[in-house]
Each structure stands twice: as structure tokens, then as C-alpha cells.
Amino acid sequence: MPYLELKSVSKGYGLNGARTEVLRDVNLTIDQGEFVAIVGYSGAGKTTLMSILAGLIRPDAGTVTLEGREMTGPGPDRGLVFQNYSLLPWLTVAENIRLAVDQVFPEKSEAERAAHTTEFIELVSLTPARDKRPHELSGGMRQRVSVARTLAMNPKVLLCDEPLSALDALTRANLQDEITRIRTLHRQTVVLVTNDPDEAILLADRVVPLTAGPNATLGRSFIVNLPHPRDRKALNHDLRFRELRREISEFLLQSRQDRHATLTRKLVLPDIEPEDLSVPRSRLGRSRPLRSNELKEATVEVTS
Amino acid sequence: MKSFKLDWLILPLLGIAVVLLAWQISCKTWAKELPSPAKTWDASKDYVLKPFEKRGEMDQGILRFTWYSLVLVAKGYAIALVVGTPIGFFLGLSKAFTKTFDPIIQVLRPVSPLAWLPLGLVLFLGAGKQASEMGALFTIAICAMWPTVLNTAVGVRAVPQDYLNVAKVLKLSRWKTLTKVLIPATLPYMFTGFRLSLGIAWLVIVAAEMLTGRPGVGGFLWQEYNALLYEHIILCIITIGVVGFILDRLMSLVESRFKTA
Ligand SMILES: Nc1ncnc2c1ncn2[C@@H]1O[C@H](COP(=O)(O)OP(=O)(O)O)[C@@H](O)[C@H]1O
Numbered sequence: 200m201p202y203l204e205l206k207s208v209s210k211g212y213g214l215n216g217a218r219t220e221v222l223r224d225v226n227l228t229i230d231q232g233e234f235v236a237i238v239g240y241s242g243a244g245k246t247t248l249m250s251i252l253a254g255l256i257r258p259d260a261g262t263v264t265l266e267g268r269e270m271t272g273p274g275p276d277r278g279l280v281f282q283n284y285s286l287l288p289w290l291t292v293a294e295n296i297r298l299a300v301d302q303v304f305p306e307k308s309e310a311e312r313a314a315h316t317t318e319f320i321e322l323v324s325l326t327p328a329r330d331k332r333p334h335e336l337s338g339g340m341r342q343r344v345s346v347a348r349t350l351a352m353n354p355k356v357l358l359c360d361e362p363l364s365a366l367d368a369l370t371r372a373n374l375q376d377e378i379t380r381i382r383t384l385h386r387q388t389v390v391l392v393t394n395d396p397d398e399a400i401l402l403a404d405r406v407v408p409l410t411a412g413p414n415a416t417l418g419r420s421f422i423v424n425l426p427h428p429r430d431r432k433a434l435n436h437d438l439r440f441r442e443l444r445r446e447i448s449e450f451l452l453q454s455r456q457d458r459h460a461t462l463t464r465k466l467v468l469p470d471i472e473p474e475d476l477s478v479p480r481s482r483l484g485r486s487r488p489l490r491s492n493e494l495k496e497a498t499v500e501v502t503s
Numbered sequence: 504m505k506s507f508k509l510d511w512l513i514l515p516l517l518g519i520a521v522v523l524l525a526w527q528i529s530c531k532t533w534a535k536e537l538p539s540p541a542k543t544w545d546a547s548k549d550y551v552l553k554p555f556e557k558r559g560e561m562d563q564g565i566l567r568f569t570w571y572s573l574v575l576v577a578k579g580y581a582i583a584l585v586v587g588t589p590i591g592f593f594l595g596l597s598k599a600f601t602k603t604f605d606p607i608i609q610v611l612r613p614v615s616p617l618a619w620l621p622l623g624l625v626l627f628l629g630a631g632k633q634a635s636e637m638g639a640l641f642t643i644a645i646c647a648m649w650p651t652v653l654n655t656a657v658g659v660r661a662v663p664q665d666y667l668n669v670a671k672v673l674k675l676s677r678w679k680t681l682t683k684v685l686i687p688a689t690l691p692y693m694f695t696g697f698r699l700s701l702g703i704a705w706l707v708i709v710a711a712e713m714l715t716g717r718p719g720v721g722g723f724l725w726q727e728y729n730a731l732l733y734e735h736i737i738l739c740i741i742t743i744g745v746v747g748f749i750l751d752r753l754m755s756l757v758e759s760r761f762k763t764a
Pocket residue numbers: 212213221239240241242243244245246247248412
């Protein structure tokens with residue numbers, strides 16, 4: 200039995216008129232202890248996919264199961280590291296983590312929870328900053344707090360939504376090493392989303408590309424058969440690494456080309472257009488009817 | 504204009520001088536009934552120099568009157584906050600609640616304190632001696648409440664989805680989501696509302712005291728108008744203005760503390 204499973208998951212946003220199908224028929228199975236990286240273009244639907252895994256949004260169709268049980272809502276068994284850190288700015292580093300600890304381990308004593316919090320602050324080497332607020336920290340440190348907060352919940356699955364994308368290259372490399380280190384410590388099941396194939400191959404056991412959207416879906420799995428620990432510099436010369444990177448990049452490029460090419464451009468239409476009745480008028484009454492040339496963007500699908 | 508040394512002091516003083524001059528010219532030309540600045544000071548100095556003296560119910564030092572007014576404002580303002588903040592939260596949290604009550608709020612909001620006060624007095628007719636105070640409190644509360652209600656509602660709606668997602672992933676209970684996430688995230692907006700509400704409460708007090716004849720700056724103003732002592736009207740106006748200004752500054756300080764948090 201697969202540990203974590205996505206079965207024919209689809210999700211779209213918007214109403215009939217302006218609907219975009221983001222994900223279509225996404226299937227994925229992950230074993231316990233496996234580290235899977237999902238790579239995709241920005242805007243493809245990676246955050247949407249992670250939100251579905253975390254239970255923050257419900258898919259329009261399909262199911263998410265963890266250990267055979269269907270997941271219908273969020274819960275601390277699937278810890279999510281948010282793309283934008285999402286720390287509460289009025290709490291200190293320790294308080295942010297403590298909030299999660301208090302919530303997940305209500306049965307532990309006060310002292311145990313304090314110790315648990317301290318342990319995870321130490322794990323991400325933030326002890327000197329434990330009483331600082333998020334706005335006093337660098338982006339890398341904030342993401343560390345976010346990771347610590349999630350790990351402190353002791354989740355069965357760690358979900359990381361582009362945790363390193365907003366960071367500069369050096370900090371990024373640092374945190375990649377840190378993720379590897381923490382991972383060898385805890386042996387957690389990890390799903391990591393990234394837009395960088397190199398990062399995916401460096402960290403994961405298996406890389407699954409997400410095709411370009413709309414109607415994005417997961418491609419075939421690329422098993423990363425490289426021994427740990429992986430050295431960033433040495434990898435660059437490793438033939439298997441280069442071959443994998445080429446294959447994954449090619450897959451992503453291909454997915455962008457042979458799908459319906461999607462153009463987004465501004466359409467300027469003559470003013471004689473009839474009123475767009477598919478757009479509901481707001482309650483407080485927009486004074487003029489909305490015409491479709493006033494829409495900022497329109498998507499034109501060209502099927503080749 | 505270029506800034507120069509002590510401009511923060513000299514320019515405001517210059518402004519005051521200009522107004523005093525206009526006042527002096529006015530009372531010599533078109534406004535014969537208006538007391539001159541010197542006359543105003545002469546007639547008011549007893550009240551200003553012995554600000555806490557009590558010579559009679561309606562003849563007291565100006566700060567003593569101010570104190571009475573401030574106590575009444577504090578009570579009415581407290582009611583406004585206690586009632587207004589939860590209403591703001593409900594408006595921010597529930598679309599249905601907004602749809603139900605927003606039209607009523609928009610209609611009640613512009614109603615003047617002068618219109619509410621008689622209703623307040625009628626409502627508390629049964630309260631006997633307390634009636635005028637309760638009526639005044641009712642008026643202050645209902646007029647001062649709206650900025651708090653509306654700013655709180657805006658603040659709640661502006662809570663970033665990210666914070667709510669954190670609450671969801673952590674499975675915070677409704678109560679914990681409120682106390683740990685919603686209220687802290689809304690505080691800056693709430694305090695903007697609180698500051699605006701205080702300004703209105705202070706505006707309303709004068710009207711309320713004038714109509715009920717309670718001792719206080721407003722009541723004093725109205726009594727002296729009836730006694731044809733116009734100098735004291737000006738004294739009251741200046742006092743009301745200065746106190747209002749100080750209150751607003753104090754609230755701004757509190758507000759800015761929460762802005763940075
Ligand atoms: N709440 C939403 N409402 C409408 N459209 C959305 C919403 N969230 C995401 N989208 C759209 O779904 C697509 C995928 O978004 P997202 O999952 O954030 O992509 P990624 O994380 O890969 O950059 C985008 O085109 C985005 O505009």
C-alpha cells in the first residue's frame with residue numbers, strides 16, 4: 200500500500216466564464232521515507248498541488264490518502280512549509296514555534312514543550328535569534344524558522360512549497376545542505392516543490408516534473424540514483440546527474456511546446472462591444488456595464 | 504519654504520499671531536459683540552490661573568470642568584469600544600452579517616449627535632436623576648462607535664490568507680484563531696478606529712452637555728452663552744480644541760506602537 204497517494208486529482212479556479220483548469224488528473228504515489236521533488240514552471244499549479252496535499256483546499260475531483268485514510272482537511276500530520284514563510288510577525292522566533300508545539304502536543308508538560316521548542320530552534324541553528332521577531336531576520340533565517348516550526352510538529356509528511364526560491368544563491372546552497380542534514384536525522388517523508396531541476400536532483404530520491412499549465416499534470420518519475428551525501432560541485436561533473444538534468448529540462452520544455460500553446464495578451468477591441476453579461480455586476484453597482492475590452496487580460500488558446 | 508533654526512517654534516507662533524490679529528481686527532470692525540483677545544483673557548484668567556477651583560456648581564476652574572467632561576467621555580468611549588469592536592469583528596468575518604447589517608450601519612452612521620440625544624433622554628426617562636448622564640453616554644457611544652466598527656471590519660478582512668492558512672494547518676480552535684491570529688493581525692486597524700472614535704466622542708460631549716446642562720466644558724459654554732458672558736465661550740472653545748488635540752496625539756502614540764508590531 201502506498202504511503203501517500205494522490206488519485207486523479209483535478210482543480211480549477213473561477214466560474215464558468217473565466218474558468219481556468221489548473222491541475223488535471225494528477226496521480227502520484229509516495230512511499231514512506233521517500234523524498235520526492237516536484238519541478239515545474241512558475242504558475243503551473245505547484246502551490247495549488249501542495250495546498251491540496253496539505254488539505255488547505257479541496258480538489259474538484261480525486262482524492263488524497265495518507266496511510267490509506269482519505270484526507271479531507273488540514274492537519275498537523277502533514278506539515279507545510281509555506282512559499283512565503285508565513286510567520287506571525289507579532290510573535291518571536293520561539294513563540295512562533297511554540298504556538299505549533301502547544302497545538303500539537305497538548306498532553307506534554309509545560310517544561311517538555313519548552314524543551315521541544317528549544318530543540319528545534321537549535322536544529323536550525325537559530326538559538327541566538329530565538330527572541331527576535333521575523334522582521335528582524337533575513338529571508339534565509341525566516342525560512343529556517345518556518346522549517347523549524349513545521350518540523351517541530353513532528354509531521355508524518357513534510358511538504359515544502361518552494362522553500363528556497365526567494366533566497367539568494369549562497370543562502371540557498373546553505374539551506375539545501377541544511378535540509379539534507381535534517382533529513383538524514385529524521386528520515387521523514389518529504390515532498391519538495393521547486394522550479395529548479397538542479398535543486399530537485401541534488402536533494403530528492405525521485406523527481407517528478409509538473410507539465411506547464413493550464414491543465415498541468417505530473418509527468419513520469421525520474422529516479423535519482425546518486426549516492427548520499429551529494430556534493431554540489433562534484434555533481435556538476437557527474438554524468439548521471441547531467442543526463443537526468445537534461446532529461447527533466449527537456450521534458451518540461453516539451454510539455455510547454457506540445458500542449459496547446461497558450462498566449463496571454465491584451466486584447467484591444469472596438470468600443471461598440473456589447474456588455475459582457477457573464478460578469479455579474481457587483482452589489483453596490485458599478486456605474487457602467489463591463490465590456491470585455493475592459494478586461495485586463497484574455498487568454499486565447501491555440502491548439503496545434 | 505526653507506527650514507531654519509527654531510522654525511518648529513517660530514512658525515506656529517507666527518500662525519497664532521496672525522489669528523490673534525484677525526480676531527482683534529474683527530472685533531474692532533464687523534463683529535462688535537465679539538470680545539477682544541485682551542478682554543477675553545481678562546475675563547478668563549480666574550478660570551485659567553486657578554484651574555481646579557470650585558466656586559459653585561457652574562462656576563469652576565476650567566480644568567475641573569475639563570475633568571468632568573473627560574470622565575463622561577471616557578465612560579461613553581469605553582461603551583463604544585466594547586460594543587463596536589465585536590460588531591466590527593462580526594462584519595469582517597461574516598459576509599451574511601455584513602449583508603444584513605451594513606445598510607443599517609450606513610444609514611445610522613451620519614446621524615448627528617444632536618439627533619441622538621433626545622432619543623437617549625427618552626430611552627432612559629425611567630432612570631430618574633441618572634437620565635441625563637445615561638442619555639449622554641448613549642449618544643457618545645452610538646456616535647463614536649462607527650469608526651471602530653468599520654476599521655475593525657476592514658482590518659479583519661485584510662488579515663493575510665497566509666496567517667489564516669497557518670491557523671488551519673495548526674488546526675487552531677476558533678477561539679485560538681481569534682486570540683492568536685485574528686486579533687493581533689487586526690490590532691493596527693483597530694487602533695486607527697479607536698483614535699478616530701475618541702475624536703468623535705470628544706466632539707459629541709460638548710453637544711451632550713449643552714443640551715443636558717451637565718457641568719463640564721460644554722455645559723459651561725452653554726450657560727455662559729445664556730448669561731451673555733461671551734469671553735467664556737471663547738475660553739471653552741480653546742480648551743476643547745487643545746484637549747482634543749492632546750487626546751489625538753496620545754492615541755497616535757499608542758497607535759504607532761501597534762503599527763510597527
Ligand atoms: N485562489 C485562486 N483563485 C484563482 N486563481 C488562482 C488561485 N490560486 C492560484 N490561481 C491560479 O492558478 C494557477 C497556478 O497557481 P499556483 O498553484 O500558485 O502556481 P505555482 O505555485 O506553480 O506558481 C495560476 O495561474 C494562478 O493564477
